Amino acid sequence: MTITRTNLMGLAAVAAAFLAALALFGVLNRSHPAVGGSAGPDPSPGDVRSTDARIASLQSEIRAQPSDVGSYALLADAYLQKVRETGDAGFYTRAAGVLAAAHRRAPRESAVATGLGTLALARHDFRAALTWGMTAHGLAREVVRPYGVIVDAQVELGRYGAAARTLQRMVDLKPNLASYARVSYLRELHGDLAGALAAMQDAVAAGGDEPENVAYVQSLLGDLQFQRGDLAAARVAYGRAAYEFPGYAPANAGLARVDAARGRLGPAIARLRGVVEPCPST
Amino acid sequence: MKRLSLLAVLAALVAGAISVSLSLGSSHREAPNTAKDPTADDTDVYAFKAADAPGALTVVANWIPFEDPAGGPNFYNFDPRAHYYINVDNTGDGRKDVRYEFKFRTKVVNTNSFAFATPAVHSLHDPHLNVQQYYSVTREVYRHGRLRSEHVIAHHVPTVPANIGPKTMPDYHSLALQGVHSLIGGGKVFAGQRDDPFFVDLGTTFDSIHFRVGTGNQGGGKDDLAGYNVNSIVLQVPESKVTRNRTSVSGPHAANAVVGVWSSTERRKLQVTTGGAGGRGPWVQVSRLGNPLVNEVVIPLGKKDMFNRTTPDKDLQNYGTYVLNPELAKLMNALFGVGAPEHNRTDIVQALLTGIPGLTQIGKHPAVADTLKINLGVAPNPSPNRFGVLAGDNQGFPNGRRLGDDVVDISLRVVGGFLKGHKLPLGDGVDQNDEPFLTSFPYVAEPRSGFDSELKRNEPGHPPTPPQP
Structure with a gap:
């Protein structure tokens, strides 16, 4: 095949689409701590695992690719993690904003529903959490994370029998x-x-x-x-x-x-x- | 014990006066709910014939992705309550016929100290190495999926710890060599930290799809994995230990020449309510990996948990459609119309899952299974090509996988249609690992130390690689 300037652009896009899939996986499964930024060695290697670094990295990804809902859900997770680490409830508000934006863009995205469920748990709205957990499970039946939201909500609502059954399924799967x-x-x-x-x-x-x-x-x-x-x-x-x-x-x-x-x-x-x-x- | 309990009850009464809720931000229990599980996470599998061991199968299986060398204070250990496996299918049904099981035990020298190690560690049994891991290797033989025999072929082997730095570990090289151990029945084993041999440019995508140079076939990429470490298990066993007829391989066309390899991790289920019995259930697979990038690129997000708990012999029914009709090819064409074949991609199925006839196919009717197939009759190539089979170097991926094989570039070109004659000059601009590999066992480069940590690396530019490398 002869390479012209036009299909050179196309080829770059092909490779980029492939790498986008790979990078998303990297963020989700290989726990990539901080992707992107300028070329060259990272100036502060000790920081790349920190939640702050992850937040900064995801924010810049979203700025670059505003339609990437997967990154919104990950950013909300990072904000919720930040509350776990600092107790600063201000991050709930930020998580809520990101999740609302993600939900508007992709109302049928299981990871976003899981995020909304986790946020509802944190805010003690256990009925809403249960609904979000069930929604997330319905949208991606083979994904295990929604079970965690459902179990926590069932426990807090006093539905211990149901919680034990959900949890048995969760621990059997993963x-x-x-x-x-x-x-x-x-x-x-x-x-x-x-x-x-x-x-x-x-x-x-x-x-x-x-x-x-x-x-x-x-x-x-x-x-x-x-x-x-x-x-x-x-x-x-x-x-x-x-x-x-x-x-x-x-x-x-x-x-x-x-x-x-x-x-x-x-x-x-x-x-x-x-x-x-x-x-x-x- | 009784005396302690009484004292404790009194103490608890006193302490109970200090009402302290132990959760942050709210009063109820919120256990972490992350999907990430690094100690169980199989990151890559390599299977090759080493130049210095041409009669053996060498497998490198890696766990725990993105180990920051400076990631203290506790660094990285195998999970002592998980089981780690290297599986071999020699009949082509996608089921394990020989399986090597690795079980770890953690020994803390001084339980009053939380330090991982203190200066200076000179041996793997050195008391200054406060957290020590030891493991055993069991070789299991299966027939039609049923366990027939099992033998412990190594016992109480020390794991090579994380490379913390030259003050704590003045001679890491010799420390690591102490981790090379002989196996009963022949062969060698190593378990411990190594440099992650995978190389890829991930950052490119986040700058609004910005290829650094050309179509990624002229170098210039940034290796996002450079400087990161992994935990490796390296296993080298005589061919006869893994072939279907238990003899070594006479040549590439011998009936026993091809085996399929994959790694997996298992943990134990628990009985939630036990009536006080603390019940533990059977073992369940929580992660597996055969060919590179299958789970990353082919399996959709919503099926990744399922992929990790299912076995290769069921891959056709579970995931066949995702390989035959890859989402990625559709996306490429919808956006850019490059003519990547979208449907009936039997070329990809053959390259990765059923095997290339005459090279990596096991038997006459192989299962569609994500195992890394290697023809043990193909002699090691003294001058390997990073494009492997695509460049006519039949000792490389997808015939097994050597440490230096550029599986990202190969996969890009294969998805683009290379095996159907649609050859595109694609790549990610990163062509090699940041650290040179070793010429002898355990082959994987030594890990970067926490003290000398430096992450990521730029690939120098070079003339374009043609569509046919």
Whole structure:
């Protein structure tokens, strides 16, 4: 085939379409931390995994490709992750804005419905969360994430039997941090502390992409050890969480509880000051 | 224990006075709900005949994508509660006939310390290496999908840790060599951190589809994976351990010459409500990978979870239509009318799933299965071409996959219609890995250290590669 200038453009587009598919996958599945930007080595390699870097990267992708709804859903996820890390509820508003825009563009996009469900959970609108979770599931029956939204909503609405059935399906389809941590909680609610502990250990071993997510399940492991009365194990779990994600409020609060339980009220008070002052809701 | 419990109850009563909710931002429980699962995530599989081991099959299987070398404090480990697999189909039915199972165990030397390692680590058993992982390898033999025998062929092998930096690990090279271990029955194994051998320009797409140079066939691209590491399992076994008749291969046309390879990861199901029994269910596959880019480019978003839990022998019924009628070809033509064939892409099915007759087809009636097929009768090529079979180099992808094969450029050209005579000079402008590969086992380059971390790399420009490379 002879290459003319016109079909050269076409060829570039072909390759670009292919790479767009690849890049979307990269963002979704290979957890690409920060794509794009100028050529050359990244000036701050230590930062590329941070949520802030991911937010900045997704914002520039959306500016470049305003029709890319997949990036909107990922940006909303990143904002919701930011709340997990900082407790700053202002990011809910930003997530809501991005999700509303995405929903207008693509009302039948499952990932957007999952995002709206997650946001509704965070805002304690559990009925709406359940509806969004069901919608997301209906739009993509083979995708596992909507099950997580449905389970959480069912638990909060007190529908424990339904929650257990949904969760059994979720963990059968995809045993990982997300489903193991939920199994632990359901078992804990049923009074099965040993079972809750075993499931949370599975969640910690599976690990995750976000340091905060790992610190979260380690902190919950600490809570379960604390409830069982194993203060030494609780302290190790909280300590690991605080090491994994420095300044993590649940970990520091847990360490304070262990201090208090051991009668070391001075250090406990000092730790709790460090938690409460930057983050009063904890 | 009893005394501890009593003390703890008292302590809990005291501590209960400090009412602390442990969730941020709201009072109910919100466990993370991310789809990302790096420790289970198969990123790439390579299968080739190494020049220094021509009588063996060498497989590199990678997990944990985008490891930032400086990504402390806990760095990257295999999941000790998952099972990792390298599978081999030697009958062509898409089912495993030989499977190598890797099970890891984590040992923390000092449980009072959270540090991954402290200066200076001189051996894989060094107490300064606080988090140590050991693994066993079990070889399983199946017939018609049923387990017939299993043997442990390596036990308590140390995993090579993340490369933190020269102060903590002054001689990482010799540390890594300690991770090379012989297998009972012949062959070698390695597990641990390596440089990610995959190379691709992803950034191009986000600048309003901006090709850096030409159609990506003249270099000039940016390797977005340069500088990132992965966790690799490298397995090298005598041909006779994987062929259908348990003998080595006499030549490329021998009946036992071709095998299909893929990696997979399994975790255990749990019984949600156990009545206090803490029930664990059977193992379930959570990730798999055979040919590069199939899950990335061919399988639609809504089916990726399903793809990861299903097995290759069911690929025709589950995903056949996505390969025969690739969405990407349709998109190309709708937008730009380049004449990429849209339907009945039996050429892609053959190249990746059923095998090329006379080269990578197993038997006479092979299943349509996403396994990486390699003809063990084709001798290693002393001067490999990155375009592999497309350039007449029959030792490269899609006959197996060598570390240096440019699967992005190859796939672009194949989707464009190369195998149907519609040859387009496509590429992503990145032609090679940032680090040279090793000439001996474990072949994959050493990981960049956290201290020396430098991410991404620019490919130098070069004269255009023609439509027929």
